[in-house]
Amino acid sequence: GNSVTQMEGPVTLSEEAFLTINCTYTATGYPSLFWYVQYPGEGLQLLLKATKADDKGSNKGFEATYRKETTSFHLEKGSVQVSDSAVYFCALTASSNTGKLIFGQGTTLQVKP
Amino acid sequence: DTGVSQDPRHKITKRGQNVTFRCDPISEHNRLYWYRQTLGQGPEFLTYFQNEAQLEKSRLLSDRFSAERPKGSFSTLEIQRTEQGDSAMYLCASSGGIREGTEAFFGQGTRLTVV
Numbered sequence: 001g002n003s004v005t006q007m008e009g010p011v012t013l014s015e016e017a018f019l020t021i022n023c024t025y026t027a028t029g030y031p032s033l034f035w036y037v038q039y040p041g042e043g044l045q046l047l048l049k050a051t052k053a054d055d056k057g058s059n060k061g062f063e064a065t066y067r068k069e070t071t072s073f074h075l076e077k078g079s080v081q082v083s084d085s086a087v088y089f090c091a092l093t094a095s096s097n098t099g100k101l102i103f104g105q106g107t108t109l110q111v112k113p
Numbered sequence: 114d115t116g117v118s119q120d121p122r123h124k125i126t127k128r129g130q131n132v133t134f135r136c137d138p139i140s141e142h143n144r145l146y147w148y149r150q151t152l153g154q155g156p157e158f159l160t161y162f163q164n165e166a167q168l169e170k171s172r173l174l175s176d177r178f179s180a181e182r183p184k185g186s187f188s189t190l191e192i193q194r195t196e197q198g199d200s201a202m203y204l205c206a207s208s209g210g211i212r213e214g215t216e217a218f219f220g221q222g223t224r225l226t227v228v
Contacts, residue, residue, distance in 0.1 A: 044219040103155030
């Protein structure tokens with residue numbers, strides 16, 4: 001079946017450090033891939049997405065590239081800020097076109113000043 | 114329209130009681146989803162509506178769970194004879210398109226505690 005695996009957290013970084021959160025997936029067909037973010041006390045928000053192989057999604061300084069050969073969609077940011085502290089979820093929608101999201105378990109990021 | 118609204122935000126109930134949650138999606142969105150999230154885990158899909166039709170239900174959705182979306186607008190999720198294992202955050206999401214990668218917008222969720 002379809003599934004998403006994320007690196008375990010929490011991840012603790014100092015401000016301006018480089019961030020990588022690993023995400024790999026298993027899926028039949030050609031899924032779309034997403035990163036959602038959940039800030040403290042808020043609902044899930046879409047951070048970025050990619051719908052086909054080699055696409056790069058980017059937003060707010062975050063980037064992720066859809067790598068079909070390695071079935072990965074790692075999230076990166078060159079210089080994190082305290083305000084980036086949140087829980088990050090990698091997710092996919094299978095090509096069945098219902099739009100149903102399958103999430104990883106989430107990775108907590110804490111950025112210290 | 115301010116986004117997806119869920120009510121109540123918090124619910125504490127005694128084991129064996131019935132509870133009902135409401136979701137108001139973004140008005141022009143025809144797709145509506147319910148998810149359940151337990152502590153330290155990602156959301157798990159429960160069910161999906163396109164307009165008023167419930168098109169998919171997860172095996173996680175036991176017979177005690179029922180969802181409706183009358184007239185294709187708001188949706189309700191009812192849990193009958195609640196159990197302690199039902200304690201979780203229940204999330205509603207809506208989306209408006211059928212293209213691959215269409216964004217789903219999430220509500221803030223209803224946190225259920227069964228005591």
